[in-house]
Amino acid sequence: MTEPEKDSLSSPSPVIRLRGVTKSFRNFQALRDITVDIQPGVTGLLGPNGAGKSTLIKILLGLLKASSGSGSVLGLEIGAANLEIRQKVGYMPEDDCYLPQLSGVESVQFAARLNCLPSIEALRRAHEILDFCGAGQERYRTVETYSTGMRQKLKFAQALVHDPPLLILDEPTSGLDPDERKAMLNRIKVLARDHQKTILICTHILPDVQQVSHDVVILAAGQVSVAKSLAELSKPLVPALNVRVNGPPEVFAGILRAEQIDVSIGAFGMLVVSGDSDADVQRIWRLAAQHNIVLRSLTPAKNSMESIFLEAVKGTQHATA
Amino acid sequence: MPLHNVGYRAWQGTSVPSATRLITIASTGVRRAFHSRWLRRLLFLALLPILFFSIAFFLFEQAQRDPAIWRAFRELVGGLPNASILQQSLGSSSAPTSEQFAEMRPTIWSYLLLTLLRYPQAILMLLVVGIVAPPLISQDLRTRAYLIYFSRPITRTEYIFGKLCTIAFFVSMISALPALLLYGLAVMLSPSLDVVLTTWDLPLRILVASVVLIVPTALVALAFSALTLESRYAAFAWFAMWIVGHVTYSVLVAFQTMDLRRGSRDIAIEQLGLGWRMLTSPYQVLGTAQAFVFGFVQDTSSVIGAFVLLGLASAASLWILYRRVNAPMSQ
Secondary structure (H helix, E strand, O other), X not given: OOOOOOHHXXXXXXXXXXXXXXXXXXXXXXXXXXXXXXXXXXXXXXXXXXXXXXXHHXXXXXXXXXXXXXXXXXXXXXXXXHHHHHHHEXXXXXOOOOOOOOEHHHHHHHHHHHOOOOHHHHHHHHHHHHHHOOOOHHHHOEHHHOOHHHHHHHHHHHHHOOOOOEEEEEOOXXXXXXXXXXXXXXXXXXXXXXXXXXXXXXXXXXXXXXXXXXXXEEEEOOEEEEEEEHHHXXXXXXXXXXXEEOOOHHHHHHHHHHOOOOEEEXXXXXXXXXXXXXXXXXXXXXXXXXXXXXXXXXXXXXXXXXXXXXXXXXXHHHHHO | OOOOOOOOOOOOOOOOOOOHHHHHHHHHXXXXXXXXXXXXXXXXXXXXXXXHHHHHXXXXXXXXXXXXHHHHHHHHHHOOOOHHHHHHHHOOOXXXXXXXXXXXXXXXXXXXXHHHHHOHHHHHHHHHHHHHOHXXXXXXXXXXXXXXXXXXXXXXXXXXXXXXXXXXXXXXXXXXXXXXXXXXXXXXXXXXXXXXXXXXHHHHHHHHHHHHHHHHHHHHHHHHHHOOOOHHHHHHHHHHHHHHHHHHHHHHHHHHHHHOOOOOOOOOHHHOOOHHHHXXXXXXXXXXXXXXXXXXXXXXXXXXXXXXXXXXXXXHHHXXXXXXXXXXXXX
């Protein structure tokens, strides 16, 4: 780790626990000294291409052996209990993967049977999970005929069918239309909130992470750059309020400056006012009322996921340079 | 949409033993393979030779009653390949006595069962494996279905042997099953169930001969499948191996017979052990091994050569399979 945020390392019972995990492929080091804990709930695993996310997932599933370091998943030691880990993990790969000539429901039944569900029960469970995933009669078609969205649902159902306590979802919303994307994120929320699943989402779609994740781990150049709760990461360094007004923002900016309030005009006429206490909020309301200014929105300023991500990646690049 | 969507519910059933995963892989492979119309036709075709051989068994068992049937049986069997090994049994033109029948029965039955396995069923096996095996692993590599398998508690051994069992099922359907059916039919056609006492070893020989056929052929076919993403290349390699091997063997045998100034190309089973020449043809190697299982090959060196070659081919195929199945995960 270069300068990773370490607040998540001290929690009592992490679902995933990695200590100094390194993975090298001949001369190339894919992962360097990864030390991180993943807590119950939804965690976003982010990183640019080649950051080592897929390698990390393969190590978690015991498909790749770490060059050094140790770790556990659900209390099971990686390397020593790989089959037990895979029994308890539902993995949704990013890659399009399917068994030709099988229908959707047969594919999910097959996945369930590989996880040792009895044959008939696997079929019943496959239908139940496909219902949950919003698959209709298309479940009886062969998977080769499926659209991208339907294949995503199928992979999700296959990952979930054996009711694993930990789900690793690689790009779960990739290729989905806006409605389907929203539905998929809702399912993820329901599973985490109502069924206490731990979910690790590996994605490039940053708003998805912002919408469903509690914690964020950012990998860059094979290292953990950030491992923190989203709430903490979203807090700006200097507390501020974002204000939108009807009419030209310069007028209200002038009024605030006259009151010795530090203000700047951001993108799209957004006023960024320093301070986020209740008193600061009341003062802005009062000044707007006094000068007949209509406030369209007044929200605490947050770091965007993009800025958090870019900052983390840039930080690691500087550190490794 | 479902009539009654219950949402997500935890699963609280009882799991089945982990050994069932292998059966799951094999049975799914069988179900997928049955989608091929050509395969279904071939499996139907594989039952037809039983009709011919059941006539042979019928004639043999009825020959005790009527010398005309004995002559018909001799004519029928005389037209089969390698019938010269039965010269001693079929030499007499008059119908043998019942004691002589009892004495020759195990040899005649063995010969008929071996001929069934060695000729029609072996050629059908070649075609069936050529349809079933090539997509088994190559398709998984192309469609990345290996992720479905290996993100679950599946070991490489379970995966490979699950696929092997898929091929074994189809090869058994066209080799062991027809041969066992024929044996059962022969027992029913015989004058007494006492014949089981003298032929009890034949079902075991059928099973062993089927294993000798299944293990190396299935492993080699799977290895071809694992070496490519395109199943047609694997199918091409499979058929090429048999055709090139057989042509090479035929050419070598033709040269030898020319040298010996023999006109006949009919090589008796006991003459199959043509030293190193036999090793050039997978078909002859398997035939020698199967003939040994049925007790017809006396030439020990050719039998050892055949089994060593089959063992080496199986070991090399297994090595390729383990490496190739692991490869996508290591990237």
